[in-house]
Amino acid sequence: MLKGGSRDTGMLLMERSVPGRAGVVTPPLDVPEQPLPDAAILRDDLALPEVSEPEVVQYFTALSQQNFSIDTHFYPLGSCTMKYNPKINDEIAFLPGFAAIHPLQPPDQSQGALELLHTLQEYLGEITGMSGVSLATLAGAHGELAGVLMMRAYHHAQGDLGRTKMAIPDSAHGTNPASAAMAGFDVVTLPSDKDGNVDLEALHELSGPDLAGVMITLPSTLGLFDQNIVEVCRIVHEAGGLVYGDGANMNALLGRTKLGDLGFDVIHLNLHKTFSTPHGGGGPGAGPVCCAPTLEPFLAAPIVTSSGNGAGPSYSLSTPEQSIGKMSGYHGNFGVLVRAYTYIRTLGDAGIKSISGNAVLNANYIMQALKDIYYLPYDRTCMHEVVLSADWQRPRGVSGLDVAKRLLDYGFHAPTMYFPLIVHEALMIEPTESENRYTLDAFIEALRQINRESEDDPDMVHHAPHTTPVSRLDEAGAARHPDLRWRPSV
Numbered sequence: 001m002l003k004g005g006s007r008d009t010g011m012l013l014m015e016r017s018v019p020g021r022a023g024v025v026t027p028p029l030d031v032p033e034q035p036l037p038d039a040a041i042l043r044d045d046l047a048l049p050e051v052s053e054p055e056v057v058q059y060f061t062a063l064s065q066q067n068f069s070i071d072t073h074f075y076p077l078g079s080c081t082m083k084y085n086p087k088i089n090d091e092i093a094f095l096p097g098f099a100a101i102h103p104l105q106p107p108d109q110s111q112g113a114l115e116l117l118h119t120l121q122e123y124l125g126e127i128t129g130m131s132g133v134s135l136a137t138l139a140g141a142h143g144e145l146a147g148v149l150m151m152r153a154y155h156h157a158q159g160d161l162g163r164t165k166m167a168i169p170d171s172a173h174g175t176n177p178a179s180a181a182m183a184g185f186d187v188v189t190l191p192s193d194k195d196g197n198v199d200l201e202a203l204h205e206l207s208g209p210d211l212a213g214v215m216i217t218l219p220s221t222l223g224l225f226d227q228n229i230v231e232v233c234r235i236v237h238e239a240g241g242l243v244y245g246d247g248a249n250m251n252a253l254l255g256r257t258k259l260g261d262l263g264f265d266v267i268h269l270n271l272h273k274t275f276s277t278p279h280g281g282g283g284p285g286a287g288p289v290c291c292a293p294t295l296e297p298f299l300a301a302p303i304v305t306s307s308g309n310g311a312g313p314s315y316s317l318s319t320p321e322q323s324i325g326k327m328s329g330y331h332g333n334f335g336v337l338v339r340a341y342t343y344i345r346t347l348g349d350a351g352i353k354s355i356s357g358n359a360v361l362n363a364n365y366i367m368q369a370l371k372d373i374y375y376l377p378y379d380r381t382c383m384h385e386v387v388l389s390a391d392w393q394r395p396r397g398v399s400g401l402d403v404a405k406r407l408l409d410y411g412f413h414a415p416t417m418y419f420p421l422i423v424h425e426a427l428m429i430e431p432t433e434s435e436n437r438y439t440l441d442a443f444i445e446a447l448r449q450i451n452r453e454s455e456d457d458p459d460m461v462h463h464a465p466h467t468t469p470v471s472r473l474d475e476a477g478a479a480r481h482p483d484l485r486w487r488p489s490v
């Protein structure tokens with residue numbers, strides 16, 4: 001049951017129904033009356049609400065406002081980079097030349113769109129320090145799968161069929177081992193050392209003729225920059241393996257560090273995180289793959305290539321020689337690519353660099369303001385996000401989940417919880433660069449207040465949230481037995 005808001009949504013639309021009320025008034029009949037279809041296919045027990053148009057609009061608008069969104073709330077969901085999505089991105093994507101183009105339109109009629117894709121490939125190559133880029137993959141995990149398939153194709157092309165192991169740190173996002181397993185690799189876990197870096201000794205032990213490569217997230221999901229990353233790449237390369245970079249956390253590095261320069265062979269980006277295209281709810285995303293020259297022949301098709309013919313460049317779609325094939329129907333999620341292109345063009349060099357500067361500053365500001373009351377498992381300068389823990393609140397009967405739920409009462413979206421798996425009661429906070437100091441201070445004060453509440457009234461925190469339309473949900477039950485439809489109570 002929903003409540004609150006300026007309009008009373010506590011009453012379901014059905015309950016507001018008044019016989020005879022309608023949203024439209026039809027004019028008197030000015031044509032001969034026609035017989036209705038066979039009575040057997042007509043239903044007269046169809047329970048539809050009889051309501052006016054303003055009631056319908058008010059009802060659904062009020063419902064829509066009960067969601068947390070980036071446009072209404074601070075949304076520090078760690079690892080998800082819920083930054084503000086500038087509206088100009090949408091405006092450009094809605095231009096008829098972009099929005100109405102058909103993916104099968106011949107290249108001579110779609111040079112502008114192809115030029116945009118080609119330029120975006122070049123921008124992403126420049127930002128990552130990689131020579132090859134394919135825009136065809138539709139999500140981060142999809143890019144991972146393409147990238148590890150490229151690694152496999154590379155080893156096979158060398159006649160090296162014995163490399164079956166993929167090493168992945170214990171702090172990795174769950175999609176990494178899933179992608180490696182889907183590509184047919186045996187996943188082995190790479191432990192972190194006490195500072196949160198890859199354990200080099202363990203890596204040495206794993207590096208042999210059966211190692212296909214490692215998948216590293218930089219910065220890691222602990223929000224930390226692995227200080228040994230160049231050494232990690234060197235060890236793996238020396239053993240004949242390749243290094244995959246999960247670039248979903250590029251918000252920390254933009255304009256400062258290029259993954260290609262550090263030794264990564266192939267990476268993916270999450271345009272729907274770092275490059276500000278809306279995401280969440282399974283909507284369209286884009287996870288382009290960028291790679292070093294050695295892996296370019298294996299990129300997923302199509303790639304946009306340009307050839308000069310005197311009268312200026314001409315763009316066409318091509319398939320790399322030893323391509324792993326197509327990963328999606330056409331050229332990727334074009335609308336998302338237009339938004340990311342617009343974002344990069346709007347910001348320019350200096351703007352891109354200021355993203356990472358402000359994102360990292362914001363996360364460290366939060367870390368410094370809270371580390372006296374929330375346990376900080378890795379006490380180092382963090383990157384774009386900080387992983388705190390509710391370990392100190394736990395003995396008072398308040399868990400990480402309780403803290404996250406109580407934050408909703410203060411008007412903040414919850415951080416990511418219980419991830420990465422190697423931190424107990426993890427609260428993973430990613431403020432992004434979008435928020436100003438006023439918002440960060442309010443968020444910090446809310447977390448300090450919740451800590452005081454955990455001492456004075458832990459039971460209240462344990463039963464939060466108290467102000468939302470619904471309190472604690474049976475999340476597993478909701479996923480297994482979704483109730484998607486209103487039924488009349490008879």
Ligand SMILES: *Cc1c(COP(=O)(O)O)cnc(C)c1O
Nearest residue numbers: 079139140141173175217246248
């Ligand atoms: C979000 C994320 C992914 C997965 O990206 P999707 O687009 O959700 O598939 C992979 N790795 C890391 C580190 C991420 O944060």
